Amino acid sequence: MTVTVTAPAISCRGVSKKFSGKYAVHDVTVDVAAGRVHAIVGENGAGKSTLLGMISGRLATDEGAITIFAEDLRAGDPRESRRHGLAVVYQELTMVPSLTAVENVFLGQLDAHNGFVRQRDMRRRFLELTSDFELAIDPDVPVRNLSISQQQLLEIIRGVQANGRILVLDEPSAALAESEREVLYRVLGTLKEQGSTIVFVSHNLDEVLLLSDTITVMRDGEVIGARPRAEWDKRSLVRAMVGRDVHVQRHAERRRLDDESFAVENVSLPGALHRIAVSARKGEIIGLWGLVGSGRTTFLRSLVGLEPGSSGTLRLAGRECPWPKNVRDAVRSGVVLVPESRGSALVMNMNASANFWLGRRSLTKVFLSPRRERLAVEGTARFFGFDARRIGDAVANLSGGNQQKVLLAKWAGYQPDVLLVDEPTRGIDIGAKSEVMSSLSRLAEEGTTIIMTSSELEEVIRISDRLLVFSHGRVVHEVDTAHEDYTVEQIVKFGFGEVENP
Amino acid sequence: GCSTPSGTSTSSSVSTTGGPTATHSASALTGQPTPKAKSVKEIKMAFFSSATSNQYLQAGINSLKAYAKKEGFSLSVFDGKFNAQTQYDQIQNAITSGKYNAFVVEANDGNLVCNILTKNAPAAGIVVSVMNIPICGRDTNLGAATWEPGTITYVGGQTLDVYQQWVDQVKKDYPNGAKIAMIEGPQLGANSKNFDKATKAGFTGKWQVVAKQYTDYTTAQGFSAAQTIVQSHPDLNVMMSNYSGMSQGVVQATGGKNIAVYDFGGDKWSFGAVKSGKLKSTIIMLPREETVDSAKAVVNLVEGKPVKKFYNLTKDPKLGGKSPFVYKRTLDQYTPEY
Amino acid sequence: MTLYPAFLKPANVSNILTQNSAVGIIAAGMTFVIISGGFDLSVGATYALGGTLYAGLTLQTGSAVVGLLSGLAGGAIVGVANGLIISRMNINPFVATLGTSSIITGLAFVYSNSAPFIVTNKPSLVPAYQTLALTTIAGVLLPIWILIIVFVIAGILLAKTTYGRNVYAVGGNHEAAWLSGLRVKGLNASVYVLTGVLSGLAGMMDSSRLGVGQADVGGNLALDAIAIVVIGGTSLLGGEGAMWRSVVGLLILATLTNVFYSLNISQNWQLIAKGAIVVGAVSVDAMTRTRRRG
Amino acid sequence: MTLYPAFLKPANVSNILTQNSAVGIIAAGMTFVIISGGFDLSVGATYALGGTLYAGLTLQTGSAVVGLLSGLAGGAIVGVANGLIISRMNINPFVATLGTSSIITGLAFVYSNSAPFIVTNKPSLVPAYQTLALTTIAGVLLPIWILIIVFVIAGILLAKTTYGRNVYAVGGNHEAAWLSGLRVKGLNASVYVLTGVLSGLAGMMDSSRLGVGQADVGGNLALDAIAIVVIGGTSLLGGEGAMWRSVVGLLILATLTNVFYSLNISQNWQLIAKGAIVVGAVSVDAMTRTRRRG
Numbered sequence A: 001m002t003v004t005v006t007a008p009a010i011s012c013r014g015v016s017k018k019f020s021g022k023y024a025v026h027d028v029t030v031d032v033a034a035g036r037v038h039a040i041v042g043e044n045g046a047g048k049s050t051l052l053g054m055i056s057g058r059l060a061t062d063e064g065a066i067t068i069f070a071e072d073l074r075a076g077d078p079r080e081s082r083r084h085g086l087a088v089v090y091q092e093l094t095m096v097p098s099l100t101a102v103e104n105v106f107l108g109q110l111d112a113h114n115g116f117v118r119q120r121d122m123r124r125r126f127l128e129l130t131s132d133f134e135l136a137i138d139p140d141v142p143v144r145n146l147s148i149s150q151q152q153l154l155e156i157i158r159g160v161q162a163n164g165r166i167l168v169l170d171e172p173s174a175a176l177a178e179s180e181r182e183v184l185y186r187v188l189g190t191l192k193e194q195g196s197t198i199v200f201v202s203h204n205l206d207e208v209l210l211l212s213d214t215i216t217v218m219r220d221g222e223v224i225g226a227r228p229r230a231e232w233d234k235r236s237l238v239r240a241m242v243g244r245d246v247h248v249q250r251h252a253e254r255r256r257l258d259d260e261s262f263a264v265e266n267v268s269l270p271g272a273l274h275r276i277a278v279s280a281r282k283g284e285i286i287g288l289w290g291l292v293g294s295g296r297t298t299f300l301r302s303l304v305g306l307e308p309g310s311s312g313t314l315r316l317a318g319r320e321c322p323w324p325k326n327v328r329d330a331v332r333s334g335v336v337l338v339p340e341s342r343g344s345a346l347v348m349n350m351n352a353s354a355n356f357w358l359g360r361r362s363l364t365k366v367f368l369s370p371r372r373e374r375l376a377v378e379g380t381a382r383f384f385g386f387d388a389r390r391i392g393d394a395v396a397n398l399s400g401g402n403q404q405k406v407l408l409a410k411w412a413g414y415q416p417d418v419l420l421v422d423e424p425t426r427g428i429d430i431g432a433k434s435e436v437m438s439s440l441s442r443l444a445e446e447g448t449t450i451i452m453t454s455s456e457l458e459e460v461i462r463i464s465d466r467l468l469v470f471s472h473g474r475v476v477h478e479v480d481t482a483h484e485d486y487t488v489e490q491i492v493k494f495g496f497g498e499v500e501n502p
Numbered sequence B: 001g002c003s004t005p006s007g008t009s010t011s012s013s014v015s016t017t018g019g020p021t022a023t024h025s026a027s028a029l030t031g032q033p034t035p036k037a038k039s040v041k042e043i044k045m046a047f048f049s050s051a052t053s054n055q056y057l058q059a060g061i062n063s064l065k066a067y068a069k070k071e072g073f074s075l076s077v078f079d080g081k082f083n084a085q086t087q088y089d090q091i092q093n094a095i096t097s098g099k100y101n102a103f104v105v106e107a108n109d110g111n112l113v114c115n116i117l118t119k120n121a122p123a124a125g126i127v128v129s130v131m132n133i134p135i136c137g138r139d140t141n142l143g144a145a146t147w148e149p150g151t152i153t154y155v156g157g158q159t160l161d162v163y164q165q166w167v168d169q170v171k172k173d174y175p176n177g178a179k180i181a182m183i184e185g186p187q188l189g190a191n192s193k194n195f196d197k198a199t200k201a202g203f204t205g206k207w208q209v210v211a212k213q214y215t216d217y218t219t220a221q222g223f224s225a226a227q228t229i230v231q232s233h234p235d236l237n238v239m240m241s242n243y244s245g246m247s248q249g250v251v252q253a254t255g256g257k258n259i260a261v262y263d264f265g266g267d268k269w270s271f272g273a274v275k276s277g278k279l280k281s282t283i284i285m286l287p288r289e290e291t292v293d294s295a296k297a298v299v300n301l302v303e304g305k306p307v308k309k310f311y312n313l314t315k316d317p318k319l320g321g322k323s324p325f326v327y328k329r330t331l332d333q334y335t336p337e338y
Numbered sequence C, D: 001m002t003l004y005p006a007f008l009k010p011a012n013v014s015n016i017l018t019q020n021s022a023v024g025i026i027a028a029g030m031t032f033v034i035i036s037g038g039f040d041l042s043v044g045a046t047y048a049l050g051g052t053l054y055a056g057l058t059l060q061t062g063s064a065v066v067g068l069l070s071g072l073a074g075g076a077i078v079g080v081a082n083g084l085i086i087s088r089m090n091i092n093p094f095v096a097t098l099g100t101s102s103i104i105t106g107l108a109f110v111y112s113n114s115a116p117f118i119v120t121n122k123p124s125l126v127p128a129y130q131t132l133a134l135t136t137i138a139g140v141l142l143p144i145w146i147l148i149i150v151f152v153i154a155g156i157l158l159a160k161t162t163y164g165r166n167v168y169a170v171g172g173n174h175e176a177a178w179l180s181g182l183r184v185k186g187l188n189a190s191v192y193v194l195t196g197v198l199s200g201l202a203g204m205m206d207s208s209r210l211g212v213g214q215a216d217v218g219g220n221l222a223l224d225a226i227a228i229v230v231i232g233g234t235s236l237l238g239g240e241g242a243m244w245r246s247v248v249g250l251l252i253l254a255t256l257t258n259v260f261y262s263l264n265i266s267q268n269w270q271l272i273a274k275g276a277i278v279v280g281a282v283s284v285d286a287m288t289r290t291r292r293r294g
């Protein structure tokens, strides 16, 4: 298909959007050329999702106009953008938990004949799509039983199957592991070849530089620059995003490690985990890495009593402890988990401070004192780079990065001996990411044992002292990241379970 | 001030048109069906009570049970929960079950159960005695016209004429006029219809109805309805309450005010209240005769004795020919039966 | 099951089904409402309105067909009003339908001048009026046929059509359904129209059986219908459930009631037993269903 | 507001408050239940049980204090049962409380032998029995004081204590509360205990005022109490709302009822107007409140 270079696929003219009097997007003018891949980058809260929201019709514009292939877009109705041939993958999951994988992929576009759903056709198409994505997901499984990354993949598949002229993706790869990203890149490449226009948002600058034809940088709701790929490099992107140079924090030197603080053996959960053994020392950071569904989350949940069927032995600072039955047991013995999903770990319509104190012995015996609570939490908030002035804001109104900081502050506030952290950097910008990482390092320096997972392998390698590779509910390999040199490719192979056996 | 009542109640036959029925027993008998039960022991009776949850109903049920025991026939009591549909379904199931050959019915809604009682039940060989609420749209009829063909008898004392007499009592007690309020039962119930009809026709000119409220006969609703009426009509003279259970709430609301409360019910409590002056008067009701007479009609039929098509409870021998209206002065002539 | 000798007699089964045909077809509509994440407390009032209109207009025009159509129209209008209030004005369905319920009952009383319409008083109209309830087809009464047909059609509509699946989507995740381009407001409203029409029909069926139309019936219908749906295992949170579950719920409740009526257990003990059985049935269901993850 | 001359007369205000003190304190408990994401349909039955136990035990023991304590105990036991069924057996609160409601009513009827307990028939007991309802403190009746005190304490408990915050958390995000190590089950159950005790108390207050305790009252209380909470603007989805909102809801409904009674509007038009005003009030609330983020 040849691309006629007439009208831009998307054209925003002086578009603005205000939330409670403050501009989230201000006077943005940007064109997306047809048939190209256009990336939008910017810090958390820069307004990327808001801009995409207006393009996709979920949000009404306050000022300005948007045209799709030279046709005006009527604001505030997702049907409208769909009519114009837009398919949108949103930043947050928009799955219907009770419906099956097939039904979610075809949500709003069921294949039907005379009003009757054509189940068989949809299932065939679903299997085609999942095999394109090198996935094996049971078509009939209710989506609530799938992991977050599996759901994220279904979101993308939904966007792809919609077969639109324009595909808009808001942080599609945030929840994906290396290998799945490769698949995503390949699929996007194919779509581009077929003439689709692609707009996407990502915090992964390598991926942005790899995929895009044009890159637009946003800061504080405004467009800082929109230039062809060739005119950008990582440094100039970061500078444009943040307004300064960011030094990616490295482990300059290894900490001196103390005695063993944490050891588990024989951690099992029928059908999910198989006799996992991990031990860690005071002040050590252990990274867990694996492919989607490899069992990292399930492992961490077992350690704090969230998986009732799990079993194993636990030794803390050399003393045998009973296997935790619930979160309270775990917290009491000094092990806490920062869960992976912000949505299910924070009470969205409570403020940050209340979320911090939730489940915690309060400062006062019976009566709350919001003022004193806020004061008491400010230090921890700052430690994690959270703006102390926003402590009273409802968590729902915070950007993803700030929500993550609240989450970390809340759990680190227990001052645990062992902090388990599941995907702390998912979907947050590069600045927030380095803040989170450095605060974890500092915690470790203060003597906390940290076990964290991340789908971003480089990040794990960078921060951790040791890396454990998970595959199918087993630890299949251990990498001493402090002393050995491994390439990303090698580790990914372990993740597929190709090499070695424990 | 209020005028004192000018005289005792007169004979209660003020407007009864059903007089002759009582004398027509012979011809009535000829129109009666042949019962399936050949002897009293073979009677299998179902009593469909409109509910079971107040003393009036309890008194009736208990007497009927005792009567069944005495006569030696079997009796099942169904609780209609003041719900017409529930009662209909109960009757339908009872017919289907084939377990009964006689019904005594206190209908929650006389219209709903009309067909099933006059056609389906007789077709299944069941004889039907109706009490308290006339069926088939006869609820505002008088005397013998409250009986519906297809059933063997109607036993009742709360027909339109009683309400008319009640209105007359009030008028007689207040010859110079009065402001009157009514606390009634459910809006679509037969009693409310008769009550409304009688008051609309009777209270004209100097007798003025200033308020009325429908309730579910409970003390609680009687109380709150009366309380708000009292509040917004400080010049009220008379409050008429259609059931003693409600009147207990009404007198709480009118306490300390110069309002005469007229009660319909005549239970032990109302006798005490008439005596202490909380109530101006009450009307004797005979729940025990009501159920027993209905069952007795079936027994008589089985025994081949005459069965009247209409038993007028306001003329029941138990009243000894006296009026059912009880004032403080006449209190000792009566005994409450529940 | 031989709880009592007559239980499985055709006449008794027919009783069970006719007595529950009204609440059954209302529960079929309610299943849609609940799966869509809604709630409808106005079904009882609509049921009474249906019967009142049917009787009133039959008496006034002399034609049962006109009565029938106006009963259906009345139900539909109520449904549209509920749907608009809930989806356009964004009002919680609980309050909205509690409010409309009050309005509908008031209107039905005003229309009927606070008295029942008694069709049986006009014998010439009775045969036509009672056709709906007393016609027998293949030995089975029409209301039972209607009950079966409603459940079959509703079941197919819910499970096999785009419309049905979209109702699940709206109830399971309103936002996701909206973002995927579904007409969520229309879908949201439609389930109330469905329930309105079915409630009107249910009211007419019972009114036809009894020959009377009146405004003060149907008091417990909403809770009964919701209980049927929920006892079957459909979640009140929306997005889940199935029509067959409501059939199961209906059969449980209907059988219970019938057994109790027929065994003539004291009403008080019936209440206790019924409550215990309902809680028991649902807890067994809750235990056997695999618990969801975290 | 001068809707009618007597409206603001102290006696009328006192009427409005006493008549609604029972439903008011039940609504205070219901606010906790709804914010915790639950639902309680058994409050009406518990209310009746409270009054029945109070009257029955006062008559049987001759001591109103024993009656009072047993009424409170009855409410607490119902609450504990509801709480256990809902939180331990994981049963939907709608079905669970519909079921227990039926059981409670049955038990109250059995205990009272299906007839009211009439304390006024034993004049010696009446003064003690009616202390709860008729005592006046500083010119204000005790039930009004109780209403005020319950709302103040409930308001503080909800807004100012850890317990209250935990209730919001459980209702707002059950999983987050659980992940935070809260005793989710205990919290879930506790709100039913609270509501049970308050319903029992409410039943005793009304029973004390009337001198009668009976099992067949309280039929509409659950819907009324829920309506009060929701009309005030507390979301049925849980996690949101406030006690002052329920106070507003109570005042709206109570005033409406009183005005209608007093203006002597026909009951049919009352129904219509009441429904319209409820829907209207809530839609104004829905429009003025800023819509939440997606």
Ligand SMILES: Nc1ncnc2c1ncn2[C@@H]1O[C@H](COP(=O)(O)OP(=O)(O)OP(=O)(O)O)[C@@H](O)[C@H]1O
Binding pocket: A019, A020, A024, A042, A043, A044, A045, A046, A047, A048, A049, A050, A051, A091, A397, A398, A399, A400, A401, A427, A428, A429, D292, D293, D294
């Ligand atoms: N519905 C809303 N109400 C109030 N404020 C909002 C709303 N949506 C977004 N905002 C605010 O607008 C700003 C821009 O948010 P947006 O989600 O567009 O950022 P983003 O660039 O997508 O960030 P991220 O990388 O974290 O996804 C933020 O300050 C955010 O808090």
Ligand SMILES: Nc1ncnc2c1ncn2[C@@H]1O[C@H](COP(=O)(O)OP(=O)(O)OP(=O)(O)O)[C@@H](O)[C@H]1O
Binding pocket: A145, A146, A147, A148, A149, A150, A269, A270, A271, A272, A290, A291, A292, A293, A294, A295, A296, A297, A298, A299, A307, A309, A455
């Ligand atoms: N309690 C359990 N019993 C059986 N299987 C389980 C249980 N919990 C999780 N699983 C399954 O085990 C697999 C591991 O999922 P998990 O979320 O732990 O993986 P992960 O490595 O964290 O991957 P992701 O990147 O998706 O978060 C999944 O397929 C999941 O469905």
Ligand SMILES: [Mg+2]
Binding pocket: A048, A049, A050, A091, A170
């Ligand atoms: Mg974003």
Ligand SMILES: [Mg+2]
Binding pocket: A147, A296, A297, A298, A340, A422
């Ligand atoms: Mg995970």
